[in-house]
Amino acid sequence: MTSLLEGARKLVTRGSDIGARIEGLQAATEAARGRLDDEAVDPASAVVERASGRLRLSADHTVVAIAGATGSGKSSTFNALTGLELSAVGVRRPTTSWATACVWGREGADELLEWLGIPPRHQTTRDSMLDTGRRGRSENELDGVVLLDLPDHDSTEVSHHLEVDRLVQLADLLVWVLDPQKYADAAIHDRYLAPLAGHQGVMVVVLNHIDTVPEDRREAMVADVRRLLVADGLDQVPVLPVSARQGLGIAELKREIADRVAAKKATRARLEADVRAAAARLDAACGDARTRALSEDRVAALEEAFAEAAGVPTVVAAVERSTRMRAGRATGWPVVAWFSRLRPDPLKRLHLDLGDAGRQLTGRARTSVPAPSQVQRARVDAEVRALADDVSTGLARPWTASVRRASTARLDELGDRLDAALAETDLGASRTPLWVGAVRVVQWVLLLAALVGVLWLLALAGAGFLQLPAPPTPDVGGLPVPTLLLVGGVAAGVLLALLSRALVRGTARRRARAADRRLRESVGSVARELVVAPVEQELAAYTSVRSGISRALK
Secondary structure, three states: OHHHHHHOHHHHOOOOOHHHHHHHHHHHHHHHEOOEOHHHHHHHHHHHHHHHHHHOOOOOOEEEEEEEOOOOOHHHHHHHHHOOOOOOOOOOOOOOOOOEEEEOOOOOOHHHHHHHOOOHHHEEEOOOHHHOOOOOHHHHOOOOEEEEEOOOOOOOOHHHHHHHHHHHHHOOEEEEEEOOOOOOOHHHHHHHHHHHHHHHHHEEEEEOOHHHOOHHHHHHHHHHHHHHHHHOOOOOOOEEEOEOOOOEOHHHHHHHHHHHHHOOOHHHHHHHHHHHHHHHHHHHHHOOOOOOOOOHHHHHHHHHHHHHHHOHHHHHHHHHHHHHHHHHHHHOOHHHHHHHHHOOOHHHHOOOOOHHHHHHHHOOOOOOOOOOOHHHHHHHHHHHHHHHHHHHOOOOHHHHHHHHHHHHOOHHHHHHHHHHHHHHOOOOOOOOOHHHHHHHHHHHHHHHHHHHHHHHHHHHHHHHHOOOOOOOOOEEOOEEHHHHHHHHHHHHHHHHHHHHHHHHHHHHHHHHHHHHHHHHHHHHHHHHHHHHHHHHHHHHHHHHHHHHHHHHHO
């Protein structure tokens, strides 16, 4: 929007924040796209595009459009203002097929005329060579005016209607020409005047052919026109009685236009009115409820449901059993501990904590954790709905639907994502504590001592059997060393294994708690990615829309 702000600099320095308002409306439309109905967003987006385009063009020119019905004298009024016979004049049928433009001050107007879609053959420069030497003070008052004579809005040609509708949206100042016979026609009041009630600051109504009305009835007719305008919501629009054929009131009309142009407010006022009207319509569709944030308790309940569905309790229990088995095998008496290898490892049965090499060896990408039961899945669905309902309470229906869609849009990925979260979590069960390693060394030393004692006693027994002289056997406290090594090694090993069981249970519980924490963090990240983040994105979009609308309306 940098170019927009640069294009609006002249208007901004005159006390307007129109650039910021357009930025706000653009931010609101972008955030509302896909969330609110296109019928509400498309008109606001079109206003942003038109306003941005207008601000990038000449700020020294004011586009004044003259519109009216067939026979109202619209083209006659255009000719009277320009002082040239530029538009054909008719009474019984439409004669203006295309918009005609007359420009006072050509410099900088070419891009503006191109933006308006006025072909060169329908353009006239009032300060051309033909007018050199005869331009008077009255023409100088209209410097910077691009005067448009629009097709008849009640023409039977559809293309004429479309051209009028298009240029009415683009003009900075609108001059509506009425005639005494059809000034109450619903075609202009219902289709144009009433819908533009928010634009009365950039509108002028002309009651033409006033010369055909008796002088004693003119004031009452003008008052009746004002009454109709008030009914349309246009209580501040000036009504000027004129006669384009006789020149009555043309000077006043020209002065009214000149004053608007000299003040350099028409363009700004038109854009502000367009932006305000579009923002008001978007505001009505959006609603004005306060943005609500997700509560920590609600997110925690969702993560708990995800953890149950993922089988975290099952995995945690497996971690504790596996740790007991592995640590028990390492700290138990080696002769007995060897038999524990025949029991399957709980984690390996679930294909968890295998490491990358283990997964490559087994060729499995998924775990063997049981799939969520119907009860667990129902709890997940209930928590997702509760979370969406909690933050969308009070929002307009489109936003409520948007939040609910976002909360469930990625639930189809739930099973795979939870399984991957379990598989990728480091459970810490494969790492051996230092004390376990130390106990294992001691156990093997004791077993070695017992084996030495056994072999020594066998050697002594063999020597006796062969009636060989027995070698001297040392003793300690009256007990032979071989016997002491055998009995002491076995007894100490068994006692150490029994004492280690309490430490093993404590280590297993700590490992289980650590695994539970890591698993819940992994599952929580899945919950945040699949549900929480999409919902927060919708809430952020709602905040952006509300903020943008507020900026556009301030």
